[in-house]
Amino acid sequence: MKPDFAKGNGLLPAIVQEFETNQVLMLAYVNEEAWDKTLKTGEAHYFSRSRNVLWHKGGTSGHVQKIKDIRVDCDLDTVLYIVEQIGGAACHKGYKSCFFTRLTGQKPEICEKLVFDPKEVYNK
Numbered sequence: 823m824k825p826d827f828a829k830g831n832g833l834l835p836a837i838v839q840e841f842e843t844n845q846v847l848m849l850a851y852v853n854e855e856a857w858d859k860t861l862k863t864g865e866a867h868y869f870s871r872s873r874n875v876l877w878h879k880g881g882t883s884g885h886v887q888k889i890k891d892i893r894v895d896c897d898l899d900t901v902l903y904i905v906e907q908i909g910g911a912a913c914h915k916g917y918k919s920c921f922f923t924r925l926t927g928q929k930p931e932i933c934e935k936l937v938f939d940p941k942e943v944y945n946k
Contacts, residue, residue, distance in 0.1 A: 885909035
């Protein structure tokens with residue numbers, strides 16, 4: 823069974839969840855090439871809408887996502903990657919999850935600890 827990439831004009835959302843805790847780490851997009859690379863390598867690959875390129879999660883930082891399980895939704899237009907997050911952080915801003923900001927009324931609040939300094943990882 824393969825996701826229906828035609829439904830999303832070639833791009834489908836990929837929800838990424840940590841296999842040990844079930845915490846949602848991030849949301850990204852996959853095209854057919856990213857899907858195929860993920861299946862072939864066992865590590866998550868995505869398509870960057872802003873840069874218009876395929877990318878290997880952790881290719882620069884070393885914080886790769888090892889696929890433990892893949893699920894597709896009932897309409898075959900969303901995928902769920904259940905992963906082992908290497909390095910403890912999925913977010914390029916240095917947090918475990920991209921969902922590190924809690925909105926309490928009008929005031930945003932950081933609700934996770936920084937795992938790494940992005941300047942040290944990405945500005946080498």
